[in-house]
Amino acid sequence: MKKYTLMIMSDPTAKIRKIKITAPTPIQMISAAIVVAILTVSLSVYFVSDYTRMKVQLQKLNFLRKENTVQRFQLQAFSKNLEQIKTELESLNDLDHKLRVIANLNKNKESKYLMGVGGPVKTSLPMEYQTDLSKQITNDLNELSHTTASQEVSFQELIEYFSEQQSILAGTPSIWPVRGWITSGYGIRNDAFTGSRTMHEGLDIATQTGTPVVAPCAGIVTVVTQDYGYGKMLEINNGNGIITRYGHNSKITVHVGDRVKRGQLISYVGNTGRSTGPHLHYEVIVNGIHVNPMKYILN
Numbered sequence: 038m039k040k041y042t043l044m045i046m047s048d049p050t051a052k053i054r055k056i057k058i059t060a061p062t063p064i065q066m067i068s069a070a071i072v073v074a075i076l077t078v079s080l081s082v083y084f085v086s087d088y089t090r091m092k093v094q095l096q097k098l099n100f101l102r103k104e105n106t107v108q109r110f111q112l113q114a115f116s117k118n119l120e121q122i123k124t125e126l127e128s129l130n131d132l133d134h135k136l137r138v139i140a141n142l143n144k145n146k147e148s149k150y151l152m153g154v155g156g157p158v159k160t161s162l163p164m165e166y167q168t169d170l171s172k173q174i175t176n177d178l179n180e181l182s183h184t185t186a187s188q189e190v191s192f193q194e195l196i197e198y199f200s201e202q203q204s205i206l207a208g209t210p211s212i213w214p215v216r217g218w219i220t221s222g223y224g225i226r227n228d229a230f231t232g233s234r235t236m237h238e239g240l241d242i243a244t245q246t247g248t249p250v251v252a253p254c255a256g257i258v259t260v261v262t263q264d265y266g267y268g269k270m271l272e273i274n275n276g277n278g279i280i281t282r283y284g285h286n287s288k289i290t291v292h293v294g295d296r297v298k299r300g301q302l303i304s305y306v307g308n309t310g311r312s313t314g315p316h317l318h319y320e321v322i323v324n325g326i327h328v329n330p331m332k333y334i335l336n
Contacts, residue, residue: 119177126184133191138332142198208276210253211335212299214283215306215317217244223329238327239282239320246287246315248306252297253281253333261293267318268310273297278325284318285310 045054136142221241228235252273259280260272267284271291274280287307297303308315321330 116177119181122181123177126181126188129188130184132335133188133195135332135335136195142195207255207299208279210275210279210281210321210330210333212251212253213242213334214253214281214303214319215242215244215248215250217242217248217306217316219243220316223327223331239284239318240330241316241318243314243316244306246305246307249302250283250286250304250306250317252299252301252303254279254299256281256297258291258293258295258297258303261289261291264310266311268312269304269307270310271304273303278323280322282318282320282322284320285312285316287315 045056046052219240220243221237223240224237225234226237227233254275256273256275256279258271259274260270262270264270264284267282269286269289270282270284271286271289272280272282283304285307286304287309289304291297291303306315306317312318319330321328321333
């Protein structure tokens with residue numbers, strides 16, 4: 038086995054330091070080369086595997102990001118749809134109210150139909166994954182679940198009531214007699230001629246002269262006349278204590294004693310009588326008392 042001596046000195050006058058090195062044998066060199074090769078291959082495999090794993094994870098992350106973006110937009114769209122449903126439910130609630138006014142039927146909060154109805158909408162998301170939007174949607178669903186259940190019960194009561202009161206429904210002024218602009222509603226107003234505060238007992242619906250006026254419900258024509266204030270005016274007795282009155286017509290197409298159906302032509306809009314422009318003056322009188330016609334209009 039060969040030996041080598043390595044001499045080290047910092048300058049020509051300094052003491053020489055000697056280090057003896059034994060040369061490795063060929064077997065040791067081969068073994069060392071094999072070890073280095075194995076380490077090199079192992080490290081290469083490790084780094085390649087780690088890179089591949091990171092690349093796969095990055096692809097998954099990008100996919101999850103895209104999926105998260107899509108789901109976020111879907112949640113936002115779902116939230117908007119919920120708002121639309123809430124608006125439609127409010128319209129149904131308004132319709133429910135009008136139907137109950139017509140039927141003189143109070144909403145009973147302790148109705149027998151409310152037993153066992155409704156319940157919260159549960160979310161499968163753990164608390165830590167719930168966002169403000171998801172929480173809001175869950176709350177909206179809970180509210181809608183309760184509202185729709187209550188509305189279903191209310192309509193069920195109304196269906197049962199009206200199925201027994203078909204004649205009343207037929208004689209209820211539930212549609213617009215004419216389409217136009219409401220220039221003066223029911224209530225106290227300044228008189229157009231005197232300027233004083235007076236009670237306006239109907240609706241003024243402005244539209245063009247000659248526009249057809251239809252009967253809001255079935256009934257019998259009881260009055261057709263020319264009046265100083267109402268101009269050409271007619272009244273229809275709709276039964277059950279309800280009378281409808283139509284003023285300022287240009288022409289009346291029905292006669293006293295005629296039976297009319299809902300939607301039938303009865304007159305044409307005009308500007309007769311005490312009027313400042315073409316319009317229909319429409320009144321609803323229940324048991325001799327004027328009421329707001331808007332409470333009865335459903336369409």
